[in-house]
Amino acid sequence: GQQLNQSPQSMFIQEGEDVSMNCTSSSIFNTWLWYKQDPGEGPVLLIALYKAGELTSNGRLTAQFGITRKDSFLNISASIPSDVGIYFCAGQLGNEKLTFGTGTRLTIIP
């Protein structure tokens, strides 16, 4: 099936640094979602975006729905150890199935 391009594929940062990742698609979506997955767990919803241009925050996380409806980014400020995991973007058109990104693996260097 189709997957969205997510970059970077992996990140190695120090605690306290800010993180930025993005997701691009060749087709438009009405909804963009960002999930975090810890090892051996299911994805947990972080932020949902429903409108082009929308900028939404959830604590230290901020995500934006691109104007073209073909991209989205996620920023994490002042990273902490529990931010480690894999971050997935997902696009949705109406109430149809989700199309997932390839994932960004975040590692924090002590």
Add this chain to the structure above:
Amino acid sequence: GAVVSQHPSWVICKSGTSVKIECRSLDFQATTMFWYRQFPKQSLMLMATSNEGSKATYEQGVEKDKFLINHASLTLSTLTVTSAHPEDSSFYICSVLGSTDTQYFGPGTRLTVL
């Protein structure tokens, strides 16, 4: 959001046997649930959409006779992997379509076929 559970959390079985995985929506009556499969270091791939009271819709390349889905109630969907083989070993995750058309995921089931 919706709270979703899966059972079992992990299972090991012999090749050729069948395994049933349950997905429960604990606080939401879910008309629609989804089943995904995730191989190591890969993203989630949708296997099928499960609709309460009707037949599941399978994605291209997913064998409906091998992966049997039953969504008999608004709180329970089951995935049965029939005649499992080692290549079926994977992480199986279900999700529930919530009231805002947002998907909420279960904790996953790790299947290992020997």
